Amino acid sequence: DGELHRSVAVKLSHRAELGRPTAYDVFLAEARTLARLDHPAIVPVFDVGRLSGGQIYIVTKLIEGCTLAKQLAEARTTAQQAAQWLATIAEALHSAHEQGLVHRDVKPTNLLLDAAGSIYVSDFGLALCEEDFGSGPSLVGTPAYMSPEQARGEGHRVDRRSDVFSLGVVLYELLTGLRPFRADTRRETLEQILIADPRPPRQVDRKVPRELERICLRAMSKRAADRFSTAREMADDLRQYVGQAFQPDSVTRDAARPESLIPDAAGPALDLLSLAGKAASLPQRVVPKGLRSFAAEDADFFLGLLPGPRDREGLPQSIQFWRRSIERRDAETFTVGLLYGPSGCGKSSLVKAGIAPRLAKHVAVLSVDASTDDTEARLLQRLRRRFPALAAHENLGDAFSALRRGGILPPGKKLLVVLDQFEQWLHGRGDYHENDLTRALRQCDGEQVQCLLLVRDDFWLAANRFMRELEIPIVEDHNSALVDLFDPRHARRVLSAFGQAFGALAEDPAAWSRDQNAFLDQAVAGLAQDNKIVCVRLALFAEMVKDKPWSPAFLNQAGGPEGIGETFLEEVFASRSAPLDHRLHQTAARAVLRALLPEEGVEIKGHLRAADELRESCGYAERPHDFESLTALLDGKLHLIAPVEGAGDGASGPSAKRCYQLTHDYLVPSLRAWLTRKQRETRRGRAELCLAERAAWWSARPNKRQFPTAGEWLAVRLWTRPRRWNDTERRMMGGAGRYYLRRAALILALAAVLSAGALGGLAWQRANDMVDRLASAETEKMPGIIEELDRYRWLVGPRLAALADDPAADYRQRLHASLALLPSDGARLDFLRRQLLESDTARFLILRDALHPYRARLVDDLWRCAENPTAPGGQRLRAACALAA
Structure with missing residues (x-):
C-alpha cells in the first residue's frame, strides 16, 4: 500500500468470473463480512474495488x-x-459467530501462520450470515472438513456447531498427521463423514494426550447436539489443557489419569476421567450387576459405561445437563422433570450411579420406586423418616407444602425427589385430577423441592397428560431428556468391559483372539433390534455367558443371543448343568415368578407382593427356611426379584411389610414365555394356561362365546384347584358350568327322545319281522316264536288281530295269529278250542299246551263233547285226550 507504506494482500477474482453479473456482489459481500469482524486472529479487510x-x-x-x-x-x-493454535482459532470463530457469521469452510489452507507463530482465520468467502440461514447453496465447503449436516446438503441446519466440527477435523489432523475422513472420491468422503466413526487419535499415535483426544472426538460428534455448543466452550477446554500442560507435574499428569474401562481397541475412547471434586485415582474394575440397576457404590466405574462425549471433568452430557439443572436454586430451573427412554435403557442406573452421587452437597436426594397402589404412602413414609418434623402432616400434599415453605430442610439445602418406574403409577389411571400425588408435585418450586420422574417412553402420552395436569410444559433440554439405547459400536465396548470383568477376555485387547473378537461382533449383531441394543439385554447376555467360552462356536451351539432371557431361565433352573438347589426350587421359583407377573398383555413389572403371600403361593407356607433359601437364590444370586419396602402403618422401618417385585420390566416377556412353555409340559399347566387365556378373553367380552369349550371346562375342573382361581376365573367357570349344565340336560332329553324313537323303530321292525315269521312258520315252531313276540305284543296286537279275523287269510295264519293273541285276548279261546278238536296230531299237541292255562274254562265243553254220542269220533277222542292231559 503505497499511500500508507504497508504491505497488504490483494485477492483478485478469476478472469473467468468477469462475465458473471453477480461476481462483484459476491466479492463485496465477502468484504462486508470481514469488515464486520474485529478480532486479532481474523485477517482484517482494508478495501474492495474493481x-x-x-x-x-x-x-x-x-x-x-x-x-x-x-x-x-x-x-x-x-x-x-x-492446542494453542486451535484455541485461538476457536475464539476467533466464536467472535464471528457472535456477529451472526458461520465460516463453513474451516480447513488448514484457510488458517494462516505468521513468522512469529501466531495463527489467523482467513477466507470468509463462504461465510453464512445469520439472516441467510436456510438460504443459499446447500452443499458448500471442502468435503474432507465438512460437518455431517453440510455433507447431507442441509444448509438450513448449518450453524456455529458446524464450524466446531471442522475445527475438530483440523485438530485431528494436527494430532495425528492424518485426515479422519479419507477416500478416493468426493462421494465416498461424504459417506464416511455421515456413517463412519474416525479412528480415535490414540489408536493412531499413543502419544496423543487423552484430554485432547476427548476434545477432538467430542467436536467431531455426528450429532450437532453432542458437540461443544459454542466454539468458546471448545476454546476453554483447550486453554484448560494448555494451562495444565505447562504445570510442573505436566509430565506425569497424563500418565496418572485413570485408564479407560472401555478398551481402546474396541472403538472411540470413553475414558473415565477424574471425578469432580475427587483426586485422580485408579478406578475400580467394572462390577456387572446383571438385571439389577447400578447404584451409588458403582459410581466410580459407571461413567465408563456411558456413551457420548465428555466434558473436561469426564462427565457425559446426559449427566452434565441434569446436574446443572438440579444444582440450580433459582426460579429458572425446572420444578418437575421427566427422564424417559425405552425399557431397559438404564434410566435407574443413570440416576442412582451417574447423577445422584455427583450432585453438590446442598442437594438431598430421596428416591422411591413407584408402584400401582401405594406410591403415595411409601413416599410419605420415607419423607417422615428422613425429616421427622413432617410427622404432623397427614398427607403427601401437606408434606410437600411444608418442605417448600422452608423450615424443614437445613438452610441452603434443597430436596430432589426421584420417582423411579413412574409408569407403574401411571398404569391403569385415567384421571390424575385431585390425586394426592398430583397435589404434592404441584408444590414443587425447583428452589426448595424438585421432582424427577423416570418413565418408559411407551407411557409418554400418559406422562404428558400427567404433566398437563400439573400445568408444567414438557420442554426438551429444560425439564426432560431422553435416555436412548446403545448403538452397536458402544454395545460392543460395554460387552468387552463385562467380559474383562468376568475374566472371559484378557485385560489387553491386543491379546484377544480372532474367535473372541468374532464372538463380540456376532453377539452384538444378534442382540441388535433396529440397530439399537437394549442395555439390560446386553447385561443379561453377559451374565449368561460369563463362565462360557466366548467364541462363535459356543454362540452357534446356544442358538445365538436371540431369546437370551428364556435360555438363561432354562439353564439356571431346568438344564442338567443347573445346580441341584436350583432344580429343587424350580417349581416354587416358577410359582413365585408367576405371582409377580402382571396381567396378560401388560409389559410392566406388576404389583408388589408381600413375602407371606409369596410363601403361600409357592407352597412353602410351612417351610420358612426353604422360602428364605428360595428368595436368596432369586434375589441375591440370580437378581430376578428385588426386595421393596411396602407401606406400613408407621414411619419406622420394621413397620413396613417385606415385599418383592420383579427386578426389571425386561424380564416380563421372557418370564411369561418361559413359564408358559414350562406349564405346557404338564396337564395341570396346560389347564391353567387355558383357564387364564379364556378368563382374559371373557373379561374383555363377557358372553358365552368366550367360555371355554366343554372339553376345556372339564379339563380345568379336573386339573386345577378352584381355591387358586381369581375372581374373574371363578365367575367365568361358574357361568360356563351353568351354561354347560343346561346344555347337557337339553342334550340328554333330546338323546332320550331320539333313543326312544330309534328303539321304537327297531322294535317295530323286529315285531313286524316276527309276525311275518309267525304267519309262515310251521306249527311246531310256534311256541318259540310266540315267546319272542311276547315283548312286542303292544306293537303288533292290531296286526295280529287283523290277521286272525281276516276270512281271506290262510287257516294256518289265522291259527298262528290267534295263538299269539291268546294271552292278551280271551275272545280267541273259543276259536282255538274248536281248532283243538279238529286239528291233526302235531297241532293238537301245540294247542293243548297253549290252552292248558285256560283249562278251567274249557273242561265243561270238553266233557260235553267227549260224552256226546253224536259228535264225530275224532273230536270225542281229542276231547278225551285233552281232558286226560
Missing part, C-alpha cells in the same frame, strides 16, 4: 508466513502447540 479490466479485488492485511496446511506438510507439531 480494476479497469473488470477484475474485482479485496485488500486485506498481509500475513507473512504460510498456511497451516503447508506447515503440516513440512513437519508435525506438538500437542501443546496444536
